[in-house]
Amino acid sequence: MTSLPPATEKALGLVIDLDTCVGCHACVVNCKEWNTGGYGAPLGDLDPYGDEPVGSFLNRIHTFEVSPDDAPASIVHFPKSCLHCADAPCVTVCPTGASYKRSEDGIVLVDESMCIGCGLCAWACPYGAREMDPVENVMKKCTLCVDRIYNENIPKEDREPACVRTCPAGARHFGDFSDPASNVSRLVAERGGMDLMPEMGTAPVNKYLPPRPKTRPDTAAASTSANEPAPEGFLGWLDRALERLG
C-alpha cells in the first residue's frame, strides 16, 4: 500500500462557486483538450462516432434538480474533479505506488508507468473522481494541471489550471489553501466554503461555495411605496412632475 505525506508544504486546490456555475461545460472540455496532450496524454475515446462513445474526462459536470417543499424546484450544476484530499483513500489503497500525493503542493497524481489498471483507487474514492481510460486501461485523474502551474514555457498569468483559465463565468478559483491570506482561503471564509461529504473523512482540499438563497415568488416586497398609485392619479402626478422639470 502507498503512504501519504504527513504534511504538505502547500495545499493547492480549487474553489468552485456553485452560485455562479451555469453548467456550460467549458471547464470539462478545456480540461480534456489540455490534458489529452499533456501530463498523462492521451485521454482516450472509444467508439467516438459510434453508438456508445465513451472517453475519459478528468472533470465532469453533474446536474441535479432540487425540489424543496417550501420553494420552487431549482437546478444545481455541480462540477466535479479530484479534490486532492489530505487523507486520500485512493492513494493508500494503491498496490503499486502509482497513486501518490506530492509533499510539496499536495497534488494527487497517478504515475502511469506504475499503474496496473486494477481500479482499486476508483473504488476507494468516495467522489467517483477517477477515470479508467478506456483506451489505455490505466487510471487518469485531475492533475491540477501540474504541467501548467509551474510551466515556464507559458506566460506567468496562464500558470493556473486550464479549467480555471477558461471558465467564462469566473466560477473556478485556484490557489493555496495552506495560506490563510490566499484568494481561495479568503473566498472560503467569506462565502462559507464547504467540504464535499466531510463525513467520509477524506479532508478534501477543494472547496465548494454554496448557492446564495433565491428569492421566492411569494416573497413580500421590501417596500410597497413603488407600487402605490400617485395620490392625485397618474395625470395629476404627470402635471406635478412636469412642473418640477420646469
Add this chain to the structure above:
Amino acid sequence: MGGDRHDVERSPHVSDEIRKTTCYMCACRCGINVHLRNGPDGRPKVRYIEGNRDHPINRGVLCAKGSAGIMQHYSPARLNKPLLRTGERGSGEFREIEWAEALALATEWLGEVRERDPKKLAFFTGRDQSQSLTGWWAQQFGTPNFAAHGGFCSVNMAAGGIYTFGGAFWEFGSPDWEKTELFMIFGVAEDHDSNPIKMGLGRLKERGIKVIGVNPVRTGYNAVADEWVGITPGTDGLFILALVHELLKAGRIDLDYLIRYTNAPWLVIEDEDSADHGLFARNEAGEPLVFDRHKQECLSSKSSGLKPALKGAVTLPDGRTARPVFELLAKKYLGEDYAPEAVARETGVSAAQTRRLAAEIADAAFEREVVVEQPWTDMKGERHERMVGRPVSFHAMRGISAHSNGFQTCRALHLLQILLGSIDCPGGFRFKPPYPRPIDGQPRPHGGCKPGEPLPGPHLGFLRGPEELLLQEDGVTPQRIDHAFSWDAPMSSHGLMHMVISNAHAGDPYPIDVLFMYMANMSWNSSMNSGGVMEMLSDKDADGNYRIPRIIYSDAYNSEMVAYADLVLPDTTYLERHDCISLLDRPISEPEALADSIRWPVVDPATQGEGRDVRGFQSVLLDLGARLGLPGMIDGNGDPLYADYADYMVNHQRRPGVGPLAGWRGKNGGTHGRGDPNPGQINRYIENGGFFEAHVPEEAQYFKHANRAWSDWAIEMGLQDGAVENVFQLYLEPLRKFQLAAEGHGDRQPPDSHRERIKATFDPLPVWYAPFEGEGLSKDEFPYHAITQRPAAMYHSWGSQNAWLRQIHGSNPLYVPGPICDEAGLKDGDWAWVISHHGRIKVPVRRMEAVNGKTMWTWNAIGKRPGAWALDENAPEAKRGFLLNHLIHELLPPKADGLRWSNSDPITGQAAWFDLRVRIEKAEAEEHPVSLPQFPPQKDGLAEPPSVIAYGEEWEAKQ
C-alpha cells in the same frame, strides 16, 4: 512507498507556435490562441485552443464548444472534394469531381439563369458570417431572392430594436455589467453572445447584483438567477406590459429622458376616417410637431429649448385635434387589461411577484442612480455636466422573439427600458459600435429584377410604409420567393428563409431554377416540418424532373442537407480559412470599443488530411462571380478582380475609403476606419492577435443616441457619413401606416384576407396578442407548450460530429413537468407520443419540476438523420435523439378562411418556433424503443471514422 520519487517535468514543451484567430464554434466569435505542434508526420497539428486574453469579446475565456475545436477541425464528417450527385436526391450518393468541373457546372447553371431571369436563383445562407459579401454578390447577380438565416432566428429582436431605438441586444448592445444594479434576462439562445453573458453574470455575482431570469425552463442562466420567473411561453409581452402598468401607475418613469430622447411628446392626429388618422402631425417641412406648454403653441420637435406637453388635446394649425404620444401610451397601459391580476392567469406569473418585481426595478432605477462624472454635449448643443444613469438592464433573445407576437413583445421590452430611461446610460443597456443606427441610418429593401443586370441596391432593409413593399405590378403578389416585404410579412428585414423551399416547391409566386445555399441545414434541424421539406426537395413533376431543378450547396461537413444537393462545394474548417468579422456585417464590438477581426488559415488544408481539396466558400463565390462576369468582381478586361477572399477583404471598398476591415487602412496602415486599401492590412491584424480595436472617447461612452462627441467620432471612423437623428420611437408610425392601408386608405392596400390581421397586430404602440398557433387550436386537444433550449456545449447540428461534445449531449430526452407526468402516467425512462396539429413524434421522457407547469422542452438539434455527420447509423443521436421540428409546420392550422398562413410573426415574418402546442400520451412499452419518425440512412463516401481516438498520445510528457 512515498510520493517523492516520482519525477514530474515542471516545464514541458507546450507548442511550437501560437497563431491567433477567431473562433467559429458558435456565433459568438471569440478570439482564440491556436497552439500548433508538429505531429508524428512532421505536419503541424493543433495541440490546444485557448481564449485570447486581449480579445474584446472573451478576454481569455473559452466555452465548451470553442474548447472542442480540435475535434471539429479533425472531424471525420469533413467534406474533402467537390461532389456531384449520382443517386436520387436524399440518398447521399455522389461521385467526387475536380474543382474545375464543379465551378464550370455552377457557372453554367447560374449563368443561364442570370441571362434569362435572375430571380430564378434563390440564394440563401445559413450560419453565414459574411453576409456583407454574400448579399453584395446576390445584388450583383441580380436576383431579388437573397437572405441569410435571420428570418428564422431572431429578426424580431433585431427589427424590434432597430425600429424602436436604433439598436438591439447582442451584436448591437449589451448590459452595462460594471454599473448595473439589477439585471433581468429573458429567454436567450446560449450560442448568441455566449461568453460575454457568462462573463457578465459572473461579474454581477461578484458585485452582489440581483439577477432575475424569465424563462419557462430553469436551466443554465436561469439556474443561477437569484429569482426565477417561470413564465408561460408566448406571454412575455403581457408580463412586460404589466410591469409597465405598475411603473406608470406609481409614476416611476423618467419624464426628462422621455422628453429629451423619445417621441413621447409628438402629436398624433385624431381624425377618424381620414387617411392620416393616427399619424404624426407635421409642419410643412415634414417635421413632427409637439405642443409647447410655455409658449402654448405647436412647434417642430426639432426646436431646442422645448417644454412639450405630454397630455391634453391640442388644436392643430389646420383645426384638427391631436394628442401627444405619451397620453395615448399612458391610457393604454394604465388600462386594467394590463394589471398584474388581469394577466396572471395567462402568464403563469402571480400578481404579487409582478408587482414586487416592478417595485424592485423602480427602486434600482430611481433610488440607486449611477453617476459618471463626465461632461458631454448633446446633439442640440446642450452641455451636461455629468452622465446620470438608471442602472437597470435587460437582455433577451429568441425566447421572446420566436413567437408570432415576438415583434411586439420585443418592442414592449424596449418600451419598458425607455420609460425607465435606461438606454445607453450608466448602468443600463449600452450600444456597441457601429450602433446606434436608427431607421434613418438604415437602407430600404430593394427588389426588381432584369436579365443580366444587378439589383439597384441591397436586398434587405427597413421599410417605412406600404409604398416600399416589394410587390409585383398587381400590388398584391410578392416579388420575392420567400414573400418578404409583402403583405404576408411587410417588415421582414431579414427575409423568411424558412419559407423558401416550400414556396419554391409550390411555385408561389413562381418556380425557381436554382436553389443555392450555404451552411444551412434545411433538410433537417433548420426547417419546420423537416420530413415535408425533405419530400419537397426530392419531389418530381409529371415528367420526372425535380420540382426544384438544381440545388447547389456548400458546407464543410456531411450534414443532412448535403444529401439533397446536386452539386456540393466543400468548404474549409474554421482553422483553414480567411474571414472578416466586419463592421459592415455583424460586428463584434463591445460598448467601450469598436472592433472587428479576421480568420486566417492557421493551418493549410493541404496538410490536414490525405487528398483534402477544399476551398473557402467566400473565395469560391468570388471566383464564380468573376466567371459570371458580375460587376465589381471583374476588371476592365474581364479578369477576376480578386484572387480570393483575403484579397477582397483588403481591397474591396463599399464606399470610398470604407472596406470590410476598419483597422490599419491607408498606405502604411496609419489610419483607422477610413482610408485607402493597405496591402499589409491582414498582416497587421495577425500581428495584433487577429483583431482590431478602437476605443470610444470617454465623452462618447454614453447617450450615444444623442451625443455630439459620439456622432463626430462615428463619422470620423466611417461608421456613418453624417449626423443621424435618433429619436426613440415609442409610437412606431410605419405600423400605423400599414393599419391605415388595411382600413382602406391609400393606393396600396392589402388583400381583404389580410385586413383584419393587420389591423389587429400592427398597433403603433406595443401590444400583446395570443400566439397564432394556439389560437387556431382547441386548448383541450393541445393543452401544452413544447419548446427547445440551446445547450451551452453544443451549436445547432454542428456539435454532434464532435467526439467530445457528443459525449455530453448524445441524445435528448423530453423534459416533462411533474404534474403532466402524473396525469399521463409517465415516469422517467418511459417513452411517449407527443402530438401537434401537424404530426406525432415518439420520444424518451424525463420528469422535471423546475419548469413552467404547462411546458415540456428538449435540447435543440441533437437528433440526427441516421448516417449523417459521419456518425454510426445506430448513434444515439439518430435512435434516441429527436427533433421537435417534425411537429412544427411552416403553415398555421387551417382556419375558416380557407387560407394557410405562414407560421410566422405577421409583421416581420420571423418563424414562430416557440408557438408550438402539443398533447402527450404514454407510448406502448417496447423492448428496444427508438425515437420516431425515423428516416432511411444517408450514405456518404467518406472514410470510415476511427473506432478509437487517442488524441495527443505522441505528446505524452515522459515521466
